[in-house]
Amino acid sequence: MITSIWAGLTTGSIYTLIAIGYNITLTTAGVLNFAFANIVMVGAFVAVTGIAMGLPIWLIFIVAAVVGALVATAEERVAVRFLPKGQHAELITTIGASTVLIGATALIWGSTAQRVELFPQNPISLFGGQVAPNGLILLAAALIFGLGLHLFNTRTKYGLASLAHAADREATMLRGINVRWLSIIAFAASGAFAGLIGPLVGMSTTATPFIAITLAIKGFIALYCGGVGSQAGAVIGGLGIGVIEALANLLIGPNYGDFAVFAVFLAILLIRPQGLIGTRMLRSV
Amino acid sequence: MKRHVTITAAVGIAAVAALAACSSQPAATPSGEANGGTFRVAMIVGQTGPLAATAADFQLGMQTAADLVNKEGGIKGKKIVIDVIDDKSDPTQAVTKLQGLINSGEEQPDLIYAGITSSETLAMLPILTPAKLLSMSQTTNVQINDPAQYPYHFGISPTNEDTLKVVANEFKEKGYKKIGMLVPGDANGDDLVKTLTNYAKKSGAEISGVEKYDANGVDYTVQYQRVLNSKPDVVFTDASGPAPAGRIFQARVTAGGTDVPLIAGNGIAGQNPGKSASADAVANCTMPVFKFTIEGSKVAADSLLDPLTKATTEKGQTGGIFGPGIGFDLIRVIAKASESTKSGTGEQIAKAMGTLKVPADYSIQYPDGFSYSAESHFPTIKGDTGGKELIPCGSTVENSLWKITE
Numbered sequence: 001m002i003t004s005i006w007a008g009l010t011t012g013s014i015y016t017l018i019a020i021g022y023n024i025t026l027t028t029a030g031v032l033n034f035a036f037a038n039i040v041m042v043g044a045f046v047a048v049t050g051i052a053m054g055l056p057i058w059l060i061f062i063v064a065a066v067v068g069a070l071v072a073t074a075e076e077r078v079a080v081r082f083l084p085k086g087q088h089a090e091l092i093t094t095i096g097a098s099t100v101l102i103g104a105t106a107l108i109w110g111s112t113a114q115r116v117e118l119f120p121q122n123p124i125s126l127f128g129g130q131v132a133p134n135g136l137i138l139l140a141a142a143l144i145f146g147l148g149l150h151l152f153n154t155r156t157k158y159g160l161a162s163l164a165h166a167a168d169r170e171a172t173m174l175r176g177i178n179v180r181w182l183s184i185i186a187f188a189a190s191g192a193f194a195g196l197i198g199p200l201v202g203m204s205t206t207a208t209p210f211i212a213i214t215l216a217i218k219g220f221i222a223l224y225c226g227g228v229g230s231q232a233g234a235v236i237g238g239l240g241i242g243v244i245e246a247l248a249n250l251l252i253g254p255n256y257g258d259f260a261v262f263a264v265f266l267a268i269l270l271i272r273p274q275g276l277i278g279t280r281m282l283r284s285v
Numbered sequence: 286m287k288r289h290v291t292i293t294a295a296v297g298i299a300a301v302a303a304l305a306a307c308s309s310q311p312a313a314t315p316s317g318e319a320n321g322g323t324f325r326v327a328m329i330v331g332q333t334g335p336l337a338a339t340a341a342d343f344q345l346g347m348q349t350a351a352d353l354v355n356k357e358g359g360i361k362g363k364k365i366v367i368d369v370i371d372d373k374s375d376p377t378q379a380v381t382k383l384q385g386l387i388n389s390g391e392e393q394p395d396l397i398y399a400g401i402t403s404s405e406t407l408a409m410l411p412i413l414t415p416a417k418l419l420s421m422s423q424t425t426n427v428q429i430n431d432p433a434q435y436p437y438h439f440g441i442s443p444t445n446e447d448t449l450k451v452v453a454n455e456f457k458e459k460g461y462k463k464i465g466m467l468v469p470g471d472a473n474g475d476d477l478v479k480t481l482t483n484y485a486k487k488s489g490a491e492i493s494g495v496e497k498y499d500a501n502g503v504d505y506t507v508q509y510q511r512v513l514n515s516k517p518d519v520v521f522t523d524a525s526g527p528a529p530a531g532r533i534f535q536a537r538v539t540a541g542g543t544d545v546p547l548i549a550g551n552g553i554a555g556q557n558p559g560k561s562a563s564a565d566a567v568a569n570c571t572m573p574v575f576k577f578t579i580e581g582s583k584v585a586a587d588s589l590l591d592p593l594t595k596a597t598t599e600k601g602q603t604g605g606i607f608g609p610g611i612g613f614d615l616i617r618v619i620a621k622a623s624e625s626t627k628s629g630t631g632e633q634i635a636k637a638m639g640t641l642k643v644p645a646d647y648s649i650q651y652p653d654g655f656s657y658s659a660e661s662h663f664p665t666i667k668g669d670t671g672g673k674e675l676i677p678c679g680s681t682v683e684n685s686l687w688k689i690t691e
Contacts, residue, residue, distance in 0.1 A: 003540060007506035014503060103333065110601075111337035113531045113561045121563060123539050132539045205503055206531035206561050210335040214501045249507040254496045255470055257507075 002129025010135035012242015016142035018219025019234035028186030037215040038101035043198015044207035068195020076187035116202035146235035227275025324360040328398035331374030342608025350616035361629030376408035403472040419631035440663035453484035463493040465517030470497035505536035523550030531561030570678035580686040597685040
């Protein structure tokens with residue numbers, strides 16, 4: 001049971017990190033970037049190359065973050081920048097970017113899954129269960145980034161400016177804030193974040209272009225369960241659905257995990273559409 | 286000036302009309318008696334998606350064999366041409382693409398490669414049969430091997446029954462009494478459970494627990510733990526694609542299952558698991574591989590093995606020559622069957638295949654030869670190991686052949 005909970009927290013941490021990535025562009029540029037999970041996988045593949053080249057771990061993370069930032073910035077320029085505002089066309093174009101990234105990663109690194117082993121994965125016994133060291137690192141990363149970005153968004157000038165831009169682009173522009181740069185910085189930051197967590201996620205899932213769609217969907221559910229725009233909500237949503245999925249698989253049967261996750265998702269949408277700790281937005285019609 | 290422009294425009298329109306008329310003709314892909322020189326093969330497979338590497342392996346083997354057959358004159362004088370149609374390994378897309386091909390108005394292919402997964406093949410067969418299209422695939426679900434219902438379809442891989450012979454021998458030899466299973470939640474997984482249950486009964490063993498996993502799952506620790514909870518003497522697992530294989534091995538470590546011996550199936554064996562799993566994860570694990578894929582086995586003739594090994598190594602296919610070997614045999618079997626036909630049409634070859642006896646040293650997978658019959662359109666092979674041998678999962682592929690590592 002405890003090992004299953006650890007497994008749930010590990011996968012839940014991955015969903016949390018994806019949801020955090022969605023929130024970075026959503027709260028800053030007002031764009032839900034469906035290609036985020038693909039950039040995470042780019043980071044994982046960069047790690048594969050880095051390991052093969054014998055690079056030190058710290059350098060692998062830096063290179064993965066830089067590559068992730070470049071990819072996300074390119075995506076912003078090509079798939080988001082020139083779209084008409086307010087029509088949510090980016091929901092389609094970022095899915096397109098995701099498809100392009102699947103093809104590009106398969107072309108560059110091949111479609112075969114590849115092992116990412118930055119350090120040994122001998123399981124640790126903890127509270128009566130077993131967990132891989134990387135699972136604990138992912139959990140720590142989810143908590144630190146979730147809490148850190150929550151504080152950043154609510155306590156810093158840049159964070160507040162970003163929230164203002166996402167809420168009302170025109171009003172933000174009238175205040176003299178360069179919203180174009182804000183959007184580029186948001187995408188670059190989310191790309192760097194994706195690149196940074198990519199090697200860790202790849203250690204759990206292997207580096208494969210095709211896992212991104214699963215991560216994207218589960219990350220999206222975590223985002224909505226926790227509350228869109230809330231980084232603390234992403235942590236609660238991600239870890240929650242990870243544990244629910246694992247326990248359903250253990251106690252009800254294999255493959256019931258997805259049913260349980262979608263049942264909880266539907267229940268939250270019906271009972272509390274703004275998510276567990278999201279805020280209800282008023283929209284004039 | 287105005288008149289000059291008018292004439293130029295008229296000439297331009299005429300040229301465009303002529304080009305359009307040319308392009309509206311069916312592509313030069315004739316079939317049967319009308320075939321002017323090509324034997325067209327359409328591979329409907331997941332060219333993209335999780336099984337893209339597997340599809341690339343089969344395509345490579347088929348193309349290597351096609352080049353050899355073409356050099357020797359082709360199929361009754363017709364050069365083999367292979368087209369790949371991407372269905373993303375999705376049965377729904379496979380059906381759509383096949384219907385598009387059949388209803389395109391063009392001449393139909395001589396041979397369809399009907400999917401990488403049993404689900405794709407089973408979805409396409411009800412469309413292929415009324416169209417009387419010869420089809421082949423490496424898929425092995427027992428429902429596919431139904432000559433009465435699907436007279437134009439033939440398998441090229443051993444069935445799970447043949448593949449698992451060597452696994453069943455191991456159960457007997459090691460005295461395993463309780464077998465845990467972790468298999469994909471698809472048609473192949475169902476067939477693996479059925480086949481291994483039969484073998485277990487015959488050897489006085491029992492299946493202690495069966496867990497099926499979703500191929501798109503992120504983590505299989507819980508599923509592996511459930512298998513271990515049934516206290517098996519040995520765990521059997523398999524995968525339909527490379528990504529699940531890596532996650533199964535990772536789950537084995539996290540769930541603390543490395544002390545329980547693991548036998549990985551055909552799907553994992555074909556993919557060089559050492560590439561997607563750590564040394565700890567593949568320890569105490571064996572997997573069945575074709576003897577011809579083992580370095581120094583010398584079970585296949587060099588004249589067959591060398592071009593395949595060279596092509597596979599040049600392409601950098603990480604799983605070795607197992608996948609390419611299947612595609613290679615498929616084309617050569619078609620060539621063999623065509624020898625007794627009048628003009629090498631798909632329908633004639635299908636008829637000849639029904640009684641085909643492939644001689645020894647012709648097939649790379651089955652060097653002792655094999656046959657098809659009216660009762661079975663899957664290869665009936667000689668011997669009690671299905672041409673396979675169990676090797677450690679940590680073995681490595683070097684120059685496209687398995688180098689056994691203890």
